[in-house]
Amino acid sequence: MKLNTLISGDDHGMPPVLLVHGLFGSARNLGGIARRLDEHRKVISVDMRNHGDSPHDPDHSYPALAGDLRDLIEAHGGKADVVGHSMGGKASMVLALSHPQMVRKLAVLDIAPVSYSHTQQEYVDAMQALDLDGLKLRSEADKRLAQSVDEPGVRAFLLQSLDLKAAPPRWKLNLPVLSDQMSSLVGWPDGLPKGAFDGPALFLAGADSDYAREGKNADAIHEYFPQAELRYIANCGHWLHAEEPKQVADAIADFLG
Numbered sequence: 001m002k003l004n005t006l007i008s009g010d011d012h013g014m015p016p017v018l019l020v021h022g023l024f025g026s027a028r029n030l031g032g033i034a035r036r037l038d039e040h041r042k043v044i045s046v047d048m049r050n051h052g053d054s055p056h057d058p059d060h061s062y063p064a065l066a067g068d069l070r071d072l073i074e075a076h077g078g079k080a081d082v083v084g085h086s087m088g089g090k091a092s093m094v095l096a097l098s099h100p101q102m103v104r105k106l107a108v109l110d111i112a113p114v115s116y117s118h119t120q121q122e123y124v125d126a127m128q129a130l131d132l133d134g135l136k137l138r139s140e141a142d143k144r145l146a147q148s149v150d151e152p153g154v155r156a157f158l159l160q161s162l163d164l165k166a167a168p169p170r171w172k173l174n175l176p177v178l179s180d181q182m183s184s185l186v187g188w189p190d191g192l193p194k195g196a197f198d199g200p201a202l203f204l205a206g207a208d209s210d211y212a213r214e215g216k217n218a219d220a221i222h223e224y225f226p227q228a229e230l231r232y233i234a235n236c237g238h239w240l241h242a243e244e245p246k247q248v249a250d251a252i253a254d255f256l257g
Contacts, residue, residue, distance in 0.1 A: 001068050004053040006045040009038030015079045015104050016042040017256060018069065022086030023120055023185060024158055024173060026052035033083065033241060036249035037256070044076065048088065050174035051161070060174075060181045062189050065091035066098055073102050081256050085109035085241065086211075087185060094189060096197040097224065106201045106225075107252050110209050110238050112217035113224045115187040123149065124179045127158060132169045138162070141169075194224045201228040202255045204248060206236035 006027045017037055021029040027045035034043045047054040049068055057064070069091060073080045081104050084092030089111035096103045126148040135141050141162055145155050161172045178185070203221055205212035212218060212230070221228050231251070236243045 001049055001055055001057060001064075001071070003049065003055075003068050003072055004047040005072070006034075007042065008034055008045075009040070009042045011042040012040055014041055015081060016044050016076050017081045017083060018073065018092075019043060019045040020069065020082065020084035020088030020092050021046070021048060021051070022084075022088050023178070024051070024123065024161060025085075025088070026160065026172075028160075030083070030085065030241060032245040033249045033252055036253050041081075041256070042076075044072065044080075046072065048091070050177055052172055056174040056177065058177055060177050061184050062090055062094045063098070066094040069095045070099050070102060078102060079104055081105045081107070083107040083109070083252060083256075084111075086111050086238065090188065093224065094192065096199075096201075097192045097194075098196075100197040100199070103197060103199060105199055105256055106197065107255055108201070108203045109248070110205045110211045110240055112203075112212045112220050113188055113192075114217055114220045116211075117186075119182055119186055121179065121182050123154070123158060124175055124182070127171055127173070128175050128179070135164060135169045138164060192224070195226055197225065198227060200255070201225045202252070203228050203230045204240060204251060205230065205232050206238055206240040206243070207232040207234050208236060209238045209240070211238055 019030040027047045034045050037043050049057050050060055082092045089108040093113050096106045130145055141159055142155050149155050163170050163172055233240050233244050241248045
C-alpha cells in the first residue's frame with residue numbers, strides 16, 4: 001500500500017528517517033521530532049493505513065503495517081532509520097525483526113513488544129457515536145465529544161482526525177476496521193524472531209507510563225532487542241514527545257547521529 005507522506009529536509013548522503021505515529025494519529029503528530037532532524041536529514045513522516053490521508057484497508061495487522069513501511073523504505077533507497085510511537089513503535093519493531101537489513105537504527109517511544117490488557121475501544125465508540133450532523137466548527141465538535149470523553153487533551157487529539165471541510169463532515173480514521181481489530185492492535189504477533197535485528201536500538205519511555213515500565217515489559221524489550229538502551233523520561237506519560245518535546249527530540253537526534 002502506498003502511504004501518504006510528509007517529506008522534509010535533504011539526505012546529505014544519509015538514509016532517510018522514517019517517523020511512524022501511533023493509534024488515532026497522523027503524520028503531523030511527530031512534527032517536533034521532524035523539525036529537530038530535518039536540518040541535517042531527510043525526514044519522511046507517514047500517515048499509517050486507515051489514518052490521515054492514507055488508503056483504508058480491512059487488514060490492520062502489524063505484519064500489514066510493517067509491510068507498508070517496508071514498501072516505503074524500498075521506494076526511498078532500501079534502508080532507513082525508523083522512529084515509532086505506540087502503535088507505530090510496534091509496527092517499527094515488527095519491521096526491524098522481519099526485515100533487519102532495511103533498518104539502520106531503531107528508536108521506539110513508550111511501547112514494548114508485548115500484548116496489553118487495556119483497550120482503546122472507548123475512544124472508537126465515542127467517535128463513532130459523535131453526531132456529525134450540521135457540524136462546522138471544531139469547538140462545537142469538542143462540545144459534543146465532551147459528552148463521552150472527559151479529557152480535553154484527548155478530545156483535541158482525536159478531533160485532529162475529523163475532516164470538517166468534507167460534506168458531510170467525516171472521520172479520516174477507518175473506525176470500523178480499528179474497532180474490529182482492536183485486540184490485534186493492543187496485542188503482539190506470534191513467531192517473530194528474537195534478536196533478529198542487531199543494529200542500534202533506543203527505547204524511550206515515560207517514567208509515569210506503564211507501557212514500558214521496568215519488569216515484564218522491559219524484560220520483553222531486551223528479549224527481542226538484547227542491544228537496546230532503555231531510557232525513562234521523568235515527569236512524562238505515554239505522550240512523552242508532546243510532554244517533553246525538546247528532551248525527546250534531542251535524545252533521538254543524538255542517537256541517530
